[in-house]
Amino acid sequence: MVNTIAHLMSSYPFIHYSCLSFVTLIISFRVYCQHFVWTKCVPKNSMKGKTVVITGANSGVGKETARELALKGARVVMGCRDRHSAQQLIQQMNKDLAFKPNIVYKNIDLCSFASVKEFAEDIIQNERSVDILINNAAVFGPPFALTVDGFESQFQTNHLSSALLTLLLSPKLQTSSQMSSHRSRVLMITSTLYRKGVIDENDFKKGYASLDNYDKRKAYNNSKLANILFARRLHKNIVSDNQLIDVLIASPGIVWTNLGRHLMLKWWQKCVLLPFAVMFVRTPKQGAQTPVHCTTAQSITSDSLYRNCCPQEWDAIVSDSVLSDKVYELTIKAIENYLK
Ligand SMILES: NC(=O)c1ccc[n+]([C@@H]2O[C@H](COP(=O)([O-])OP(=O)(O)OC[C@H]3O[C@@H](n4cnc5c(N)ncnc54)[C@H](OP(=O)(O)O)[C@@H]3O)[C@@H](O)[C@H]2O)c1
Structure with a gap:
């Protein structure tokens, strides 16, 4: 050949x-x-004294974000389900650096509300503060599966469980901001595919999802759209309650990570896509720049979508406040047993 x-x-x-x-x-x-x-995150501020909780920090964008924040001096709590790869990152950092990074692993499985609650309780009890929560973990296009709680797995992992974690940690984020006199932050990692999503009430119903009309790509898009609409309404609540928390959405771009592990591409599809990959696909370090910027920059705009380290205009689909209220209500209903 x-x-x-x-x-x-x-x-x-x-x-x-x-x-x-x-x-x-x-x-x-x-x-x-x-x-x-693909601008680089400019702020070089130290993160010393700040605690960042980040889900899915054992791989891809989350791993690079966790590494960069630990290098900047933050205490980083990696919320992961894969103990082995999380500990590998910690060991590697301990080996490579002249100082001991303040980075720890705690178990969380977003396919289980009970696990999310246990993780949140552990953090509330054992962490002095939580200044930034980064909801990064997600899955893209796995085969159809229901979680132990009865929801479609992508919708629970990418949206419902992130929402639950955010609400459970909100009081801690609020007290941390009062203690430090800096506003705390919640960061949702999104994808531009949210634009292709729709809000389907059935996604929020336990035991409703079925293999019959399952479209794994649509399920991902829907979960990412629900995530943003939830975040926008959360921001409104925070403002009306005078809480000191900012809510940001960050899009990392197209990044070469394990997210595509369920894409079963044929060899010829890989060949066709290769030139596009070389042109458009970022390394995880490049993909981490916007999340790191949203975490470290002193001046940010709450209720904004950041791409390439800059705030963007909202699309019409995520500017619909009635839809955003509806998503919030449906989400609360789906997770209410774990909010008590
Ligand atoms: N890659 C892209 O092109 C791209 C584009 C736009 C947006 N994003 C977003 O960027 C974020 C990070 O994705 P990535 O590209 O870095 O993918 P990745 O390398 O696959 O990382 C995803 C992380 O989420 C974790 N995760 C998945 N299901 C989980 C569960 N049930 N419980 C706990 N953790 C779970 C994974 O853990 P395991 O390793 O244990 O599976 C992994 O650590 C996601 O929100 C994704 O939607 C990515």
Whole structure:
């Protein structure tokens, strides 16, 4: 195969130059994005004295975000279900750094409300403060499954459990802001695919989801849309209760992580996608820049969607306050037994 390609290229210089131009174009586009679009998080402030709780910190964007925040001096609580890979990161950081990073692992499985509650109670009891909560963990397109609580697994992992964790930790975030005289932050990691989502009341009903009309991609989009609408209404509640918490949504861009583990691409699909991947797909470190910016920047705008470290205009779909109220109500109803 390689020989045939080499032979074709030497026999037909046109093919040779076309390929070379194509590769140059792709690489130039990536270099352009890296320098001018995928901005780097600028604030260099120390995070010393601040505690960050981040879910899904053993992989991809969450792992890089946790690492960068620990490097900036924050106490980082990694909420993960995979003890082994979380501890590997901690060991690696202990080995590589001249100082001992303040980073710990605690178990959480977002497919179980009981596990989320246990995690939150552990944090409330054992952490002095929680200054920033980053709801990062998510799954994309797994085969159909119901959680132990009876909800479709993506919807519970990506939306319901993140909402539960946020509400359980809200009093702690509030007291931490009073103690530190800095506003606390809740950060939701989203995806632009929320634009393709719809709000379906059935997603919020226990035992309702079934394999019959399951579309795994739509389930992801719906969960991400619900997440943002919930966050926007949460912000309203916080403002009306005079709480000192900011709510931010961060989009990391398209990132090369384990998120695509359930995408079963054929070899030819991978070949077709390769040039696009080289052009558009960020490394986890590049993907972590916006979450790190939203966590560390001194001046941020609450109730904003950040992309490439800058606030963006809201789309019409997430500006519908009636829909946002409805999502909030449906979410509370789905998780109410665990809020007590
Ligand atoms: N990658 C992208 O292109 C992209 C684009 C837009 C938005 N995002 C968003 O970025 C965030 C991070 O994703 P990623 O790309 O870094 O993917 P990733 O590498 O797969 O990381 C996802 C993390 O979520 C954790 N997780 C999944 N289900 C969980 C559960 N039930 N309980 C506890 N933890 C669970 C995973 O843990 P395990 O390792 O144990 O599975 C993993 O640590 C997600 O919110 C995703 O929607 C990603």
